[in-house]
Amino acid sequence: xxxxxxxxxxxxxxxxxxxxxxxxxxxxxxxxxxxxxxxxxxxxxxxxxxxxxxxxxxxxxxxxxxxxxxxxxxxxxxxxxxxxxxxxxxxxxxxxxxxxxxxxxxxxxxxxxxxxxxxxxxxxxxxxxxxxxxxxxxxxxxxxxxxxxxxxxxxxxxxxxxxxxxxxxxxxxxxxxxxxxxxxxxxxx
Amino acid sequence: xxxxxxxxxxxxxxxxxxxxxxxxxxxxxxxxxxxxxxxxxxxxxxxxxxxxxxxxxxxxxxxxxxxxxxxxxxxxxxxxxxxxxxxxxxxxxxxxxxxxxxxxxxxxxxxxxxxxxxxxxxxxxxxxxxxxxxxxxxxxxxxxxxxxxxxxxxxxxxxxxxxxxxxxxxxxxxxxxxxxxxxx
Numbered sequence: 001x002x003x004x005x006x007x008x009x010x011x012x013x014x015x016x017x018x019x020x021x022x023x024x025x026x027x028x029x030x031x032x033x034x035x036x037x038x039x040x041x042x043x044x045x046x047x048x049x050x051x052x053x054x055x056x057x058x059x060x061x062x063x064x065x066x067x068x069x070x071x072x073x074x075x076x077x078x079x080x081x082x083x084x085x086x087x088x089x090x091x092x093x094x095x096x097x098x099x100x101x102x103x104x105x106x107x108x109x110x111x112x113x114x115x116x117x118x119x120x121x122x123x124x125x126x127x128x129x130x131x132x133x134x135x136x137x138x139x140x141x142x143x144x145x146x147x148x149x150x151x152x153x154x155x156x157x158x159x160x161x162x163x164x165x166x167x168x169x170x171x172x173x174x175x176x177x178x179x180x181x182x183x184x185x186x187x188x189x
Numbered sequence: 190x191x192x193x194x195x196x197x198x199x200x201x202x203x204x205x206x207x208x209x210x211x212x213x214x215x216x217x218x219x220x221x222x223x224x225x226x227x228x229x230x231x232x233x234x235x236x237x238x239x240x241x242x243x244x245x246x247x248x249x250x251x252x253x254x255x256x257x258x259x260x261x262x263x264x265x266x267x268x269x270x271x272x273x274x275x276x277x278x279x280x281x282x283x284x285x286x287x288x289x290x291x292x293x294x295x296x297x298x299x300x301x302x303x304x305x306x307x308x309x310x311x312x313x314x315x316x317x318x319x320x321x322x323x324x325x326x327x328x329x330x331x332x333x334x335x336x337x338x339x340x341x342x343x344x345x346x347x348x349x350x351x352x353x354x355x356x357x358x359x360x361x362x363x364x365x366x367x368x369x370x371x372x373x
Contacts, residue, residue: 024330025299030362117327123369166297167364172321172336177227 016048018056019068021113024164028066029114033160036072038095038138043074047093047135050076054091060113062152064159067114073097074135075156079149084108086147094132094141099157101129110155111178112165120165121174124154192221192261193242197234199254205232212250218242226323237261289318289338290345291368294352298361300331307359308333311351315343331361336368 022029036043046065054063054076062077078091102125111119128150130143145153155165169175197209206225213220218240225234244258296308309319321336339345349365356363 023328024297025360025362115327115330118325118330118332164297164362166332166334167295167362169293169295169334170369171293172323172334175323175325175332175334177325177327 014045014048016045016050016052018052019049021053021063021067022069023116024112024114024166026114028069028071029159029162029164031066031071031162033064033066033071033073033162035096036074038133038135043072043095044135046070046072046074047076047095050074051091051093054078062156063113064156066159066162073160075153075160077149077152077156079152082148082152084148087145087149089143089145089149092143093135094130094143095135095138097130097132097153097157097160099128099154100131100142101127102154103127107170108151109176110151110165112155114159115164115166117178118166119176119178120169122151122155122165122168123170124151126150128153130157191239191241193218193238194259194261195234195236195238195242195247196257197232197236197251197254198256199232199251201227201230201232205251205254206234208251209234209236209247209254209256212247213238213242215250216240216242216246289340291370292337292339292345293364293366293368294333294335294337295364295366296331296333296335296356296361298331298356298359299329300326301359304331304333304359304361307355308335308352308363311348311355312337312339314351315348316340317343317348337365 049068050063050065053068054060058081061079061082062075065072065074073096074094075097076091076093079085080088080090104126105123106126107121107123109119109121127146128144130153132141132143133139134141158164166175197205199205210220213236218238220236221239222237223234225232227233242258244256247256247258294308296304305324312319317337317339319335319337322333324331324333339348352363352365
């Protein structure tokens, strides 16, 4: 995480409305999302809705615009409650995010709000750099992070490309039922 | 020493593996290979067991489970018999033949009949072999993940186009990616 980073949510962000999260199968979850203007009031409203959706339950760690029915390149994460988190920016909303660096790949289990009941083992980078824009003022942000926050960001970035974790299974045995509600795996990235 | 395949089916509960393995050990038999999974709320186990095994003793020990045993030595007999439903396939030594290239196939979409048949049919046309398969139904979402080996001379790009076309016809997303190499 960059120590001198700008605030990850605009100080004047409006209060949003929590929206229903789409379950797979759904066309929006397998379709590439489109870039948007971060200053567009509709995008600012969608960013607030993403945050409100994220805050709706304690086990939600990230959500992307396609998951709430919008084919836009916009995501929100907050992994502060997850035990595998090291670096942590708290609540982060990014418009038009892009993965620019990735290193140190590891395989770990993850689930998805849009794929309830299943988890899978996915190989992802544990050190990444992501660029994007802040909703509202459109300020450019560069974000370095690691560990679980990196995994969560890559999972949400995949959503913007119409990719589910199911598309990244390394073997037939990598998909499992999420059966233990008390497990940390109940957290959905 | 005999070799038996044991299948165990039952409602999932704590202690299934312990009871089955304990009953096998009590008979002096040895578990060589095993696999276990949960299908819905049911536990499914298949074990390859060496030694003398009495199926009745297993069933008496675990009365709530459906346990079947098959003597594998009989299956190896090439002579035609009423039990010869299993045709042993020709094994090749490593390096003896084209071992193929490994891929992972992911299919997800709305559940409907014929998904496995359609996808495996495309692979079979290219002499592809499914070496491992796992399917799950979660709500309306059907998921199939398969380990696949394809002969080295197959046009993979053309195969991927055919799979994509089949996926489109089924309303399912299909991903076909090279497997991560396992040898270090």
